[in-house]
Amino acid sequence: MTVLDDRALNRATLARQLLLDRADLPVLDAVAHLGGLQAQEPQEPFVGLWSRLRGFDPAALSDLLTGRHAVRTHLMRRTVHLVTAADALAWHARHQAMMCQRVLGAYRRELERVDFGELAAAGRAVMEDGRPRTSAELVRALPERWPQAGPRALGEMLGSLVPMVQAPPRGLWRTKAGVRHALLSSWLGRDVDPLPADGSDPVGRELLRRYLAAFGPASSSDLRAWCGLAGLPAAVAALRPELVAFRDERGRELLDLPGAPRPDPGTPAPVRFLPAFDNAILGYQDRRRIIDDAHRGLSVAGERVVLVDGRVAATWTTEADAVVIAPLRPLSKPDRTAVADEGERLASFLIDDERPRVKLTG
Structure with a gap:
């Protein structure tokens, strides 16, 4: 595998x-x-x-x-x-x-x-x-x-x-x-869809498909971490013939949709600013693909984070006229420039000021 x-x-x-x-x-x-x-x-x-x-x-x-x-x-x-x-x-x-x-x-x-x-x-x-x-x-x-x-x-x-x-x-x-x-x-204007009387679980199967499209490859424990539902093993078993399987570095089985994108690991990743409680982080039980264990607590504490090369590398917040960025580790000069540039664009989006600023600490 x-x-x-x-x-x-x-x-x-x-x-x-x-x-x-x-x-x-x-x-x-x-x-x-x-x-x-x-x-x-x-x-x-x-x-x-x-x-x-x-x-x-x-x-x-x-x-x-x-x-x-x-x-x-x-x-x-x-x-x-x-x-x-x-x-x-x-x-x-x-x-x-x-x-x-x-x-x-x-x-x-x-x-x-x-x-x-x-x-x-x-x-x-x-x-x-x-x-x-x-x-x-x-x-x-x-x-x-x-x-x-x-x-x-x-x-x-x-x-x-x-x-x-x-x-x-x-x-x-x-x-x-x-x-x-x-x-x-x-x-x-209409009631919610009822659960099927026959005990089948089409919603569970659809949740799995939709989850993998937005978060895969992922394990069944990751799926549960995203939705909070315990009763999905039957849905996973029913869809397994349609899915492809991998393993991660820790030996966990990961499931995925066959045609879903899995880019080359060397693909460059731009700086991205994420809001508080973003599901790109919270949508997994094992979050090490995107955040170091040492910083895992940030994801449940409501801290807004910055992705550098695809991983959480800084936190950010706003002041009256500025986006303030605090790196979690030393950033290279090119990375600091990229973070500041994207921060300026975010400041222009968020702050109703003629000349919003970026403060990059550290």
Whole structure:
């Protein structure tokens, strides 16, 4: 079986994630290809798409949200993702049990006497008028049947039981707005797709195909790290005849789509700026293809990072009139120049100033 080293996997990841060459794709198609973008920080998807698409116009993403072609919703790993409306409807039922289990993991004692069917029905009844509500407003409107459960526990579980979206203006370009929830079915005009009654798992198989297209080659544990779902072995087994297999340097089996791009490991990789919680890093259990173990904590701490030669080499943030870059290791003079040049382009995109600056420390 062919062994792919970390550099080969890195170049495959960059190609699948549209980070090796910026793509000429409509924004909705890019969101679909990536399987959504993690979006708990509302402005971060704009940076993620700016780094991936040629000539990205942030208004195009805002228009998708206000036009209800894309939505912000809890989904993979029970984190807020910006996904296409079609994927939200197709995938929500498959993720619901996982999301409920994660809430129970945090609030089991508070929720032990709550009938979840009653809670879901009560929440739907409150939201049927279509008016987006904050979590506090929603919980206050519930019947007082569960006094032992705190409002946070009820709100978190209700958000897992009943598919919801975070309604605009939350998530629009350069807009600050709190979270207001609306029923996904009301927002998009139809109910989510139900799970098949025969126990088959077409959604699991589709998730695997889509994951490999955007993240492969990857292991089954990487797939689980991306979506948070435990019950995918049957989907992997069903699709195995369609897939090709490799091994990484640590002996793990990696699966992939036969015709998917796997560039030569020597392919040059440009500097790229990634937003907080980008799935190019979080979408794997073993992240060594793109980030050193010593820096792994950055990926879950919300640090924005810079890729140099395809690997995490710096962090970045913004000040009033500047993008500030802090290298994690010494950079060569050509690399510092490339980082500063891309940082200037990012500063022009992000900062509403006539002469935005770049500060490269270290």
